[in-house]
Amino acid sequence: xxxxxxxxxxxxxxxxxxxxxxxxxxxxxxxxxxxxxxxxxxxxxxxxxxxxxxxxxxxxxxxxxxxxxxxxxxxxxxxxxxxxxxxxxxxxxxxxxxxxxxxxxxxxxxxxxxxxxxxxxxxxxxxxxxxxxxxxxxxxxxxxxxxxxxxxxxxxxxxxxxxxxxxxxxxxx
Amino acid sequence: xxxxxxxxxxxxxxxxxxxxxxxxxxxxxxxxxxxxxxxxxxxxxxxxxxxxxxxxxxxxxxxxxxxxxxxxxxxxxxxxxxxxxxxxxxxxxxxxxxxxxxxxxxxxxxxxxxxxxxxxxxxxxxxxxxxxxxxxxxxxxxxxxxxxxxxxxxxxxxxxxxxxxxxxxxxxxxxxxxxxxxxxxxxxxxxxxxxxxxxxxxxxxxxxxxxxxxxxxxxxxxxxxxxxxxxxxxxxxxxxxxxxxxxxxxxxxxxxxxxxxxxxxxxxxxxxxxxxxxxxxxxxxxxxxxxxxxxxxxxxxxxxxxxxxxxxxxxxxxxxxxxxxxxxxxxxxxxxxxxxxxxxxxxxxxxxxxxxxxxxxxxxxxxxxxxxxxxxxxxxxxxxxxxxxxxxxxxxxxxxxxxxxxxxxxxxxxxxxxxxxxxxxxxxxxxxxxxxxxxxxxxxxxxxxxxxxxxxxxxxxxxxxxxxxxxxxxxxxxxxxxxxxxxxxxxxxxxxxxxxxxxxxxxxxx
Numbered sequence: 001x002x003x004x005x006x007x008x009x010x011x012x013x014x015x016x017x018x019x020x021x022x023x024x025x026x027x028x029x030x031x032x033x034x035x036x037x038x039x040x041x042x043x044x045x046x047x048x049x050x051x052x053x054x055x056x057x058x059x060x061x062x063x064x065x066x067x068x069x070x071x072x073x074x075x076x077x078x079x080x081x082x083x084x085x086x087x088x089x090x091x092x093x094x095x096x097x098x099x100x101x102x103x104x105x106x107x108x109x110x111x112x113x114x115x116x117x118x119x120x121x122x123x124x125x126x127x128x129x130x131x132x133x134x135x136x137x138x139x140x141x142x143x144x145x146x147x148x149x150x151x152x153x154x155x156x157x158x159x160x161x162x163x164x165x166x167x168x169x170x171x172x173x
Numbered sequence: 174x175x176x177x178x179x180x181x182x183x184x185x186x187x188x189x190x191x192x193x194x195x196x197x198x199x200x201x202x203x204x205x206x207x208x209x210x211x212x213x214x215x216x217x218x219x220x221x222x223x224x225x226x227x228x229x230x231x232x233x234x235x236x237x238x239x240x241x242x243x244x245x246x247x248x249x250x251x252x253x254x255x256x257x258x259x260x261x262x263x264x265x266x267x268x269x270x271x272x273x274x275x276x277x278x279x280x281x282x283x284x285x286x287x288x289x290x291x292x293x294x295x296x297x298x299x300x301x302x303x304x305x306x307x308x309x310x311x312x313x314x315x316x317x318x319x320x321x322x323x324x325x326x327x328x329x330x331x332x333x334x335x336x337x338x339x340x341x342x343x344x345x346x347x348x349x350x351x352x353x354x355x356x357x358x359x360x361x362x363x364x365x366x367x368x369x370x371x372x373x374x375x376x377x378x379x380x381x382x383x384x385x386x387x388x389x390x391x392x393x394x395x396x397x398x399x400x401x402x403x404x405x406x407x408x409x410x411x412x413x414x415x416x417x418x419x420x421x422x423x424x425x426x427x428x429x430x431x432x433x434x435x436x437x438x439x440x441x442x443x444x445x446x447x448x449x450x451x452x453x454x455x456x457x458x459x460x461x462x463x464x465x466x467x468x469x470x471x472x473x474x475x476x477x478x479x480x481x482x483x484x485x486x487x488x489x490x491x492x493x494x495x496x497x498x499x500x501x502x503x504x505x506x507x508x509x510x511x512x513x514x515x516x517x518x519x520x521x522x523x524x525x526x527x528x529x530x531x532x533x534x535x536x537x538x539x540x541x542x543x544x545x546x547x548x549x550x551x552x553x554x555x556x557x558x559x560x561x562x563x564x565x566x567x568x569x570x571x572x573x574x575x576x577x578x579x580x581x582x583x584x585x586x587x588x589x590x591x592x593x594x595x596x597x598x599x600x601x602x603x604x605x606x607x608x609x610x611x612x613x614x615x616x617x618x619x620x621x622x623x624x625x626x627x628x629x630x631x632x633x634x635x636x637x638x639x640x641x642x643x644x645x646x647x648x649x650x651x652x653x654x655x656x657x658x659x660x661x662x663x664x665x666x667x668x669x670x671x672x673x674x675x676x677x678x679x680x681x682x683x
Contacts, residue, residue, distance in 0.1 A: 026606035030346050037353055037368075044365050050636030052628045054360035054367055061349055061356075068346045075342070087605055089400065096398040097601075100391065100573065104594040107577040108587045120574055127573040131566035132399045139570075146571050150578065158229065160582050 018076060022087050027073025031066050038062025099130030115166040116155055120147045178304050185533025188233060189541050197234040198538050201241025202545045208242075209249025210557045213397055213565055214572075215261040217611070219246040220508050221385035222572065225579035232516040233531055237538045239512050241545075243505060247488065248292060248546055251481060252557055255284045256408060264448040264484040267456045271469060271476030276408045278472050282415025282554075287426050287474060288481050289416075289550050291433065293543050295482035298434045299441065299489020300539045307497040307525065307532070314498050314522035319630035320640050322521075324650035326623045329500040331654050334612040336446050341661045343608050351616020352623065354379050361625060374588040381511040382583045383592040384617055388610040390576045391597025394569045396604055401565045411558050413551065422474055429459050429475040433482030440483070441490020447503040448484040448491070455483035489539065496532055498522060500619065504611035507618040514618070521622075 018024050037058045047053030103126045111119030124146045128139035154160045188194060201223075208219045223242050227235035247262065254265040255272035268288075275284040317325070330352075334344035357368045358378030369375040418426070433455045440451035459479040460469045469476050491502045499520030501507040510520050518528060525532045550557070580589040600610050634640035642648045 022605075022607050026343065026346075026608065029602070029606060030350075033350060033353065040368065044360075044367055045363075048636060049631055049638065052631060054363050054365040057624050057627070058353065058356055058367060061353055065346065065349045065353070068342060068349065072340075072342055072346065075340075089605075091399070093395075093399050097395050100395055100398060100569075101594060101598060103570070103573045104391075104577050104590050104597075107574075107581075108590050111581070111590075112587060120578070123577050124570045124574050127570035128566065130398055131569075133566055138566075142567055142570060146574055150574055154578055154582070158226070158582070160578070161585055162581070 020087075021076035024073050024076035025087060027069045027071070027076065030069030030072060032069075034062045034065030034067075034069055036062070038066065093130075096130035096132070099126055099128075103127035111162065115163040116160070117147055117151055117164050119162075120150045175305070178308060181529065181533045182304055182537060184529070185535075185537035186541075188530050188534030189237065189537035194234055194237050194534065194538070195541065197230060197238040198241045198542050199545055201238035202245040202542050202549060205242030205245025206249045206546070206549060206553075206557070207245075207560065209246030209261075210252050210560045211249075211563060211568055212253055212257060212259050212561060213261055213393075213401070213568065214246075215250060215389075216243055216246040216505055217262075217385070217389040217508065218393060218572075219249075220505065221382070221389050222575045222579060224382055224385065224508070224512055225582045227512065228515070228582065232513065232518055232528075233534050235516055236509070236513055236531060236535055237542075239509055240535060240538060241542045243509065244292075244296070244485070244488070244539075244542060244546060247485070248289070248550065249557065251288050251292070252285060252554075253561060255288065255477070256281050256411065256558065257561060264452040264480070266449075267452045267480040268477055270456070271471070271473045274470065274472035275474070275477065279408075280472065281408055282411040283418050283422055284474070284477050285411065285550075285554065286416035286418050287422060287478050289547050291426070291430055291478045291482040292485040293547055294430050295434050295437055295485035295487075296489050296539065296543045298438060299486045299492075300536060302438055302441070302490055303493050303496075303536055303539075307493050310493065310497045311522045311525050317522070317646065318644070319626040319633065320644050321647045321650070323623065323626045323630050324641050324647040324654070325498065326500060326619055326626070328650045328654050328657075329494070329502070330612075330615060330619060330623075331657055332443075332446075333502055333615045335657060335661050336450065339607070339609045341665075344612050347603070347608050347610060347612040348616040351613035351618075352620040353616075354384065354613065355617045355620025356624070361621065362628065372588075374586065378621075379596075379617070380580065380583050380589055380592065381508075381515060381617070383580045383589050384596055385508055385511075385614060386576045386580055387593045387596025388600040388613060390572065391593065392600030392604055392610065394572065395597070395601040397565065398569060411554055413554060416551065416554060418474075425474050426478045429479035430482050432458060432462070433479040434486045436479075437483030437486030438490050441487040441493065441502075446487075448487045451483040451487035452480035455479045492535075496520075496535070497525060499524065499622070501615060504614045507614045511614075511618045 039062070041055045041059030041062055044055035044058065045053035046055040046059055103123050106122040106126045107119045110122045121143045125139050125143040128134055128142050151164055155162070155164050189198065204223060205219055208214050208222065209216060220239060220242055224239065227238050230238065250260070250262045250265050251268060254260045254269045256276055258269050258273040260266040260269050272284050275281055330348050331345070334348040335341035355378070357375055359366050359376050366376060436455040436458060437451045440446045440454060456476060456479060459475050460466045463469065463473075463475060491506050495501045495506040495510055499510065499522070501510050513520060518524065518531065576593060577590050580593045581587065583589055603610055630640060631638070640647070641651055
C-alpha cells in the first residue's frame, strides 16, 4: 500500500481487481466463519475465565479467525495485478463437479428407496458420467461390476445392515 | 530401563504375532499397498477410505491394520512416483526428481529395489527410537497438569500448521477451522448443543470419517477429475529380476541410507516437521555432500535412497509424540489417533501403561509389517505395476462408492453421507482458495481435549491466564510457540521464501 506511483496502485484498497484475488476471497471466507462463531458463540453462555461456559472457546476462536482472515485478505492487496487470480482452474469442470456431488445424493435417495444394490449402481454411474471420456456403456459396465463386488464385500462379508434390494418397504434380498 | 523396554517389546511381538493380529497387519499392508499404488491415491485418501473397514475389529487389530495400511500406502506411492513421475504424497515429490530419470534409463526396477530396502532401514531406526524414547517421554509427560498439556497442544497445533506446506497464515486458519468443527455437537461439561442448528444428528459432533473422506476424498476427486495428465506407461514394464541392484548401486546407497536415517529422525524430533520436510532436507544434504552435485536430477541413485530413508525414519518418529503424548504431528497421525478414539481409547501419556498391548503390539507390528512389505513387494511388483495402468475415470467413481458406503457404515445413517457431501464441497472451495486442508484434521482431533484441559487449567488457577507462563514447563512450550511465530514472521519479512521453498521451487509438485 506504501507505493502510490503506479496508476493502478493509488486506490489499492478499492481496486476492482482485488475482487479477483484468491487471497482476498480466502480472507473473506475466514472472516465469515469467524463472524459466525463469534456472534453465535455468546448465545451459548460465555461464563467467566474461571468458570468458562460452552460459549467461551467458540467466541474466542471466532475473534482469532476474524483476525487471521483480515491478515490473509491484506496479503491480496500487496500482490501485484495479474497474479494469484486463478480461483477457478484453467478448465472449469462444472459438469464433472456436478456429477461427483450428485453421486452421494444418488446414494442417499436410491439407498433409502431401493437398498444397497441400486444405491451402489447409481452412485458409481452418476460419478462415472462426469469424466470427459465417459460413455454410457462404459459407465454402465463399471457400475455393474462395482455393484457386484460392493454387495459381495459389504453385505455378505462385512454384513452392513442395509437390505440389498427393497421395494415399497419389502425387503427382497 | 533398557531391560524393561526390551521385555515389553518381547510382549509386543507376542501380541503382533497372534494369528489374528498378524492377519490384520497383513491385510492392512496388502490393501494399503494396492490402493496406494493407484495413481492419485495418497496415504491420506487411502487410510480414510479403508478406515471404516476397521470398525468391526478389536482395537489392537484395528490399529495394526491401519498402521499397515499407512506404510503400505506410502510404499505404493513410491512406486507410483518412481515409475510414473506422479507424486500423490508430498514427501515423494523429491523421489521423483531422480527416480523418474532412472526409470527412463530402464533402471526403474533398481530404484524400486533399493527403495524397499531403504524404507526398511529408515523405519527400523525410527522404531528403535520409538522403543527407547517413548517410555522416557511418558515418564515426563505424566507429571503434566492441564496447563502444561494445553500449552503443549498449542505448540503441536502451531507447529503442525505453520511448518507444513503452503502459507503459514492459511495453515493456522485451517487449524482454527478444525478446532471449530471439533466444537460442533454437545458440550462435554454442560451438554449444551453448539452449532448443531437444530439437527439432532449433529449432537455427537461431526464424524471423523466424514471429515476425512470429505476433505481427502470428494474434494480431492473434484480437484483432479479431468485434470489428469496422460499416464505414460511405456516404462512400467518392471519385472522381478530388474529389481536387483548391482554391487555398485549397493555401495553408493549405504552412505545416503545412513545419512537419510539421521536426517529423518532429527526431523521427527522437531514437532511439526514431518516427512515432507525430512525428504527435502535429505535430498538437499545429499546433493551438497555429493562430489557430482550437477548430476542430481539425471537419475542418481543417492537422490532416491536418501529421501526415501528419511521419509520412513521420520514417519516412524512421528509416532512417538502421537502415541506417548497423544499429540499428532500431521494429518496422517491425527487420522490414526482419531481411529483409536473411535475405538474408545483415550490418547495421552497414560496410553502406554493402560493399553500396553496396543502400544507394544504396534511397535512390534511395525517390524512385522515392514518385513511383510519387503516380502510382498518383491514378488508382487508385476501386479502393482499393472495397477498403475488403471485410468482415473474408473478409479474415482469406484472410490466415490467407497466414500459413501464408508460414511454410511460408520453409524448406519444416511445423514453422514449428506455430511460428507457438504464437507467435500467446502473442502474443494478451500483448496481452490489456496488452503491445504490437512491441518483441519489436526485441529479437529485435538480440539475437544484442548478445550477440556483449557477449562480445567483455568479452574485450577482461578481464572488467572498467566498460569501458562508461570509454570516452568508450560512456559517453555509457550516460549517455543513464540519463537515459532516470530521465526515465521522473520522469514516472511526478511526473506521472500521459506527455507524449504527454495528446494521445493523447481519441483512444482502440485
